[in-house]
Amino acid sequence: MNNLANFYAKNDQTEQAEKYYKIAIQNGSKKAEKNLKILEKFPLMSNPMVMDYLAWDIPMEDAKGELKISIRGFKENGKDLNEFERNRMKGIVRKIWNKLYESADLEFIGYSDNTENKKLSLERAKRLAELFRESGLKDEMRIVKVLGKGSENSSDTNDTVEGRYNNRRVEIIGKNVVKKNFDSSLFNELKNQLEDE
Incomplete structure (x- = not known):
């Protein structure tokens, strides 16, 4: 789940990334906890969609x-x-x-x-x-x-x-x-x- 969340985060899909980080955290992933904190620092996306x-x-x-x-x-x-x-x-x-x-x-x-x-x-x-x-x-x-x-x-x-x-x-x-x-x-x-x- 954490790796899937990273994929979404790196492709400016923060909503999906956040969702999968939270699932990974529920499953005990410490890296997902760290990654979610990094995601929260992302600026508002410039992605037109x-x-x-x-x-x-x-x-x-x-x-x-x-x-x-x-x-x-x-x-x-x-x-x-x-x-x-x-x-x-x-x-x-x-x-x-x-x-x-x-x-x-x-x-x-x-x-x-x-x-x-x-x-x-x-x-x-x-x-x-x-x-x-x-x-x-x-x-x-x-x-x-x-x-x-x-x-x-x-x-x-x-x-x-x-x-x-x-x-x-x-x-x-x-x-x-x-x-x-x-x-x-x-x-x-x-x-x-x-x-x-």
């Missing part, structure tokens, strides 16, 4: 250098993301936020549709910030503000089911962002550190 897969999850950068992304997936009157979005967010923390950025000050701003209240929008922002921390958001990514703004700043109409769904969101804004600089020779060096059984 990987970037297409992650494109919707990478925060957009504005003219001021601030990051912004809107997270949707809240049920009407619900505080938590649906299960699919929760699981997706866990991966996004590790695969994007921790890999693309050295540090940032993050603000979580919750919103609701026009049938809900401000308290609920704050609870959404709090829950998402907690989920980011629980998912391993590194300490250098500081959560500096958590707000609820209710139904102000609607991103869509409140006259349709879809519009209200889009308004039930949390916006994450990153300020004072320091991006990671990647050296392709470091990436190749990491790949060369992987050990077969």
